[in-house]
Amino acid sequence: MADIDTAHLTPISQNPDIRYLGRILGDVIRAYGGEKLFRQTEYIRSASVDRHRGVAGADEIDTGLEALNLDDTLSFVRGFMLFSMLANLAEDRQGVAQETGATVAEAVARLREHGVSDTAIGDLLDQSLIVPVLTAHPTEVRRKSMIDHKNRVADLMKLRDAGLDETPSGDRIDEALHRQIALLWQTRPLRRERLFVADEVENARAYMQDVFLPVLPMLYARWERVLGHRPPAFLRLGSWIGGDRDGNPFVTADALRHALGRQAETALVHYLDGVHALGQDLSIATGLSQTPQAVLDLAEKSGDNAPSRADEPYRRALAGIYARLCATHVALTGKQPPRPSVLAGEPYASPGDLRRDLVVLANGLADNGAGLLASGGALGRLIRAVEIFGFHLATLDLRQNSDVHERVVGELLKVAGVCDDYAALDEAARIALLRAELGHARLLINRWHEYGEETVKELAIVEAAAQAHALYGPQAITAYNISKAESVSDMLEVNLLLKEAGLFRPGPVPQAAIMAVPLFETIGDLENAPQIMRAYFALPEIAALVKARGYQEVMVGYSDSNKDGGYLTSTWSLNHASRALAKVFAETGIAMQLFHGRGGAVGRGGGSSFAAIRAQPKGTVQGRIRITEQGEVIAAKYGTVESAELNLEAITSAALIATLDHDGLSEADEARFAAAMDMISRDAFRAYRELVYGTEGFNQFFRAATPISEIADLKIGSRPASRSKSQRIEDLRAIPWVFSWAQARIMLPGWYGVGQALGGFADKALLADMAQGWPFFQALLGNMEMVLAKSDMTIARHYAGLVPDEALRESVFGEIRSGWQAAHDNLLSVTGQSRLLANNPALDTSIRLRLPYIEPLNLLQIELIKRHRAGEADERISEGIQLSINAIATALRNSG
DSSP: OTTSOOGGGOGGGGOHHHHHHHHHHHHHHHHHHOHHHHHHHHHHHHHHHHHHHTOTTGGGSOOSGGGOOHHHHHHHHHHHHHHHHHHHHHHHHTTTTOOTTOSHHHHHHHHHHTTOOHHHHHHHHHTOEEEEEEEOOSOOOSOHHHHHHHHHHHHHHHHHHTTOSBOTTSOBHHHHHHHHHHHHHTSOOSOSSOOOHHHHHHHHHHHIIIIIHHHHHHHHHHHHHHHSSOOOOOBOOEEOTTTBOTTOTTOOHHHHHHHHHHHHHHHHHHHHHHHHHHHHHOOOOGGGSOOOHHHHHHHHHTOOOOGGGTTOHHHHHHHHHHHHHHHHHHHHHSSOOSSOOSSOOOOOSSHHHHHHHHHHHHHHHHHSGGGTTOSOHHHHHHHHHHHHHTTTSSEEOEEEEHHHHHHHHHHHHHHTTSOSOGGGSOHHHHHHHHHHHHTSOOOOOOTTSOOOHHHHHHHHHHHHHHHHHHHHOGGGOOEEEEETOOSHHHHHHHHHHHHHTTSEEOSSSOEESSEEEEEEOSHHHHHHHHHHHHHHHTSHHHHHHHHHHSEEEEEEESHHHHHHHOHHHHHHHHHHHHHHHHHHHHHHTOEEEEEEEOOSSGGGTOSOHHHHHHTSOTTSOTTEEEEEEETHHHHHHHSSHHHHHHHHHHHHHHHHHHHHSOOOOOHHHHHHHHHHHHHHHHHHHHHHHHHHTTSTTHHHHHHHHSOHHHHTTOOOOSSOSBSSSOOOGGGBOHHHHHHHHHHTTOOGGGTTTHHHHHHTOSOHHHHHHHHHHOHHHHHHHHHHHHHHHHOOHHHHHHHHTTOSOHHHHHHHHHHHHHHHHHHHHHHHHHHTOSSTTTTOHHHHHHHHHHHHHHHHHHHHHHHHHHHHHTTOOOHHHHHHHHHHHHHHHHHHSSOO
């Protein structure tokens, strides 16, 4: 025992919140589950902790798991899941996720220190666009009810931090926390029904309402003080929920209209509440102030003739604004707002008109009394909210697969008598035909023809998008993302569909109200992306269109490129494609905007957004970046006001640094590092492809050794787990691919192939230089290190035991285990560490806290899977498997 350093193995004692909440959870388990369950849970917990601490003889101690019957198992798993949830909350409160330098204030100070002028910073922000885009990708296993209860615990803990004994309603805080955790214990963790698109819309809308609406204006007020001037609304909110149809037959035109309608309703109610509050606050009387004529005019136009407010022009003006907002609510949603106005008002034609009225009031306050009331405050935040959110709240993207577009366009052309077999044309012929159709105003749609179901659905989508522009303004939908984009014709097809709804208009300089955005996903797609974009820009009408817009977006996918080529090759291919695309854009004088399709897990582009953005190649950010946020990451990053502040600051500061503060690499270092990465990537790609796609029986091993089939039964999203009925890995979606490997604690997509490639690279000194001085390589290794720390080959061996073919099991798992060891050993060699995460003590502590709580869950899951696959029909077995998946995902945090 004396020879073992256990200081880093006792993290619970380092976080008083975890101790405190853990004690309450123990009390709740004893009260509601009984003394027996409490003692069983405590025995299993302490035995597992002792094993992970290296206590002598702990490996021989009974784990206590075999003593659990099925009912006990369900309760035990819920207990460990809740502990992990509360531990996550406690860590977030302690700022574990906060990174040095990841605020705008720190970024600006750094830039000034490095000689970047305030003018340069201001000029950049004037043309910047930074957008986190919420998606409904199904990786959040927890019900919204569980997340809501957890957030109420967080609110109570904040009151406790403030030294209060009671809540504002008079409850004792300790008792309120016990009640809230008791509610968590008695809340069903699993969904009984699969989510519908409307459910996904509501889940996202709750984050928009409770977090983004209040947080973004508050951040801008903070940034104005840091910058010394008022920047434009460069940080906005995006969403795919209700517009992403790729592989999801349930996203229809009605779903799109529903999503936009609910978002508009949420924004308008927020503005109404803000105006109502201002009306209570701005009790300024004309006899006691100098009121500008513009404010008096607005007051007169309001129709508010109440004698009690006759000398209060700001209140009268706000009453008129409120009435117009109520009319806008009716016009856009078809129903009255919660608190209708007694006054009549004309609906606002645009958010800009609403903003102008509010600015009149702000200018009036600024002109009066030496501007003492012009410090921003609630009115300033409301004006900023209107600038950011408009009437649409979040800009909604459209997305569909290029194969669908090809079939729809083919049917339109055939019915119109233009081309009988569009699919048979080669690329050059397709481009020529599509350009001809885009060059004139004639439409293809025959209103009297009965088109196929797919064509009808796709045409309904673009019609709904046109209606959205008319109702909510052009910011409601700005991008149409094309999955499986492999050619110029793929983008022209989308423009043709947009033209049918009036969203693309021909002319000497064509106009496109919605931009066609190619999504390059596989390794091959990423390699071909530069030449595809060069050919696209070579079309004169497209060059004119894009230059008039000022920029073109390209989306790069992390998930499918990883499944296709492995972690290192995917990451390097994305970097390489970004640099090559930047050159193409520079040649044509067009601003590039990259849209990064990241997931939560490292195998899907996860990890620190701050580090990832900073590690982008020079010239590829330029203040413009969009990033997907999905599944469990939304709750983790944006579940509370505090975590949203932290993460929005991080992506904004990273974009500033990546654009204006270079990594200091010389051209010579950049060239030799890139050459080394080319070699390493080639070797990692070969190792990964040989295992995953070149090993006979690998798919059989994967489907037996991981809970992939059980994950497919989880009701965590509206979208199917696979793109087709095929069992091939190529057709499996990246989310269940990564998620299942994480559950089995193998996490293969986050590291396999890297160890072999690093080990085979002869110049170890060069690797060390890259790890020390290259942000890209640092981020790559840092993310892989986190994954290796969360994986466990001992537990993985138990999952491999689920593979019935012994020869296959030993062969494939032997390759996996040796690959893991190579990744582990070579990472430590390159970084100069003695153990994983030695240089990241906060993350090390966080992961080590969780490991003793995950191992029993894994072992129970394996036994339940064995019984389930053996044909046992007890519903508690299936429930236990799904509970264990939920609990393991909660403990691992970024596993989907």
